[in-house]
Amino acid sequence: MMRSSVVLGLDFGGTKIAAAVGELSGQRLGATTVDSLPEAGAEAAMARGLSAARALLADVAPGRELAAVGAATLGIPYDDRVELAPTFPGWGELAFGQLVREAFPGVPVRLGTDVKAAAAAELRWGALAGCDPGIYLNLGTGLAAAIVAGGTVISGAHGASGEIGYNLRTAADVWIDPAERTILEDLVSGQALEVTGSARLGRRVTAADVFASPQPDAAALTDEFNRELAMHVANLAIAIDPVRIVVGGGLVGSWDRIAPELRRALDAAVPYPPELMVARFPSDAPLVGALALGVEAAGLVPTMQDIEY
Incomplete structure (x- = not known):
């Protein structure tokens, strides 16, 4: 057989x-x-x-x-x-x-x-099912988002829709090539937090270690991380007006340290604040x-x- x-x-x-x-x-x-x-x-x-x-x-x-x-x-x-x-x-x-x-x-x-691919999984079988539009936010080694609308994941003209890791951070970044400025992913990502945290704390640490550390330097670093992340996610939500933002990636393990500040920013800045939750397949x-x-x-x-x- x-x-x-x-x-x-x-x-x-x-x-x-x-x-x-x-x-x-x-x-x-x-x-x-x-x-x-x-x-x-x-x-x-x-x-x-x-x-x-x-x-x-x-x-x-x-x-x-x-x-x-x-x-x-x-x-x-x-x-x-x-x-x-x-x-x-x-x-x-x-x-x-x-x-x-x-x-x-x-x-x-x-x-x-x-x-x-993660957004497609969440759209079909997870936390983005029935959301039109919705946003999948990946907080992992790098930083990116995916936008879902009309029952599909928006690809973009070059497959680069949602690559918010390249976002401009200040007005001084305007007209500057990404290779010549500090892009968002250089500061807001698991890898960035690991590199910066290791330098500031004087020992090799992971992003999760930084979020868990009681040291004042670690607290200051996570505050900077959360504030910058919240600004860009709030701006994205203002542009898209999503029903829901779902979050996946390795930094979800520190969600209790990220979610309150992200929720606060969305409620303060977005005309119609979206729901915010961890992905079904985090x-x-x-x-x-x-x-x-x-x-x-x-x-x-x-x-x-x-x-x-």
Whole structure:
């Protein structure tokens, strides 16, 4: 008796790389994660992720045909490069799509950004279902948002809609190239908080450590982080007038230190303050979205009851 095919979802992030194998219905069979280790180089990270994915396939779907692959990544992926991925040195030079296709020859592959894949997962099966419009805010290694409207995730003319990490911070930034100024992501992101926190506290710390620390320097840093984040999210909400903003990414682990200030800013500044909540898939929405990309690449449409596992 022939066994049915499976699909593979890959999520390449700045901190970890995740893979999931699912049935053609989208039902998850297994998942695994490995550290990205950006200090070891982009090529090594890609190889590590692909190797982990092949091992997962052999473990949870031995002998079964791979029908398609969905691959999400930080930045904007193409077959020969990844654009707008400054937080991961060397990632932009990778032939991203080509490497995924070479790892699984002859298998259909669909690429997507991690944040837009996460937003699609939340729109279909999570906290953005029925929200028109809505905003998915990713607080992770980097910073980005995704806008959903009319039942879809807005891509933009170049796939860069919602890349708020490049926002101007002050009037002095106007007419200045991003490479010559401090972009928002340089101050408001998990990586930025880790770098600045380590410098100010005199020891290596994570973003979560900074939020949890009782030291005055840490408190001042988190206040700066929250204030700047709140300003840009409030401005985005004023422009979009969303029903709801949902938040995912690694910094959701410090949500109790972020949410009150963000809520206060939205209530004070936005004419019609939106709802604010943690995403249904706070830590793995990009992986859920990548698995859905794989199902779609196989020529199927995943259903809510199957994909949400």
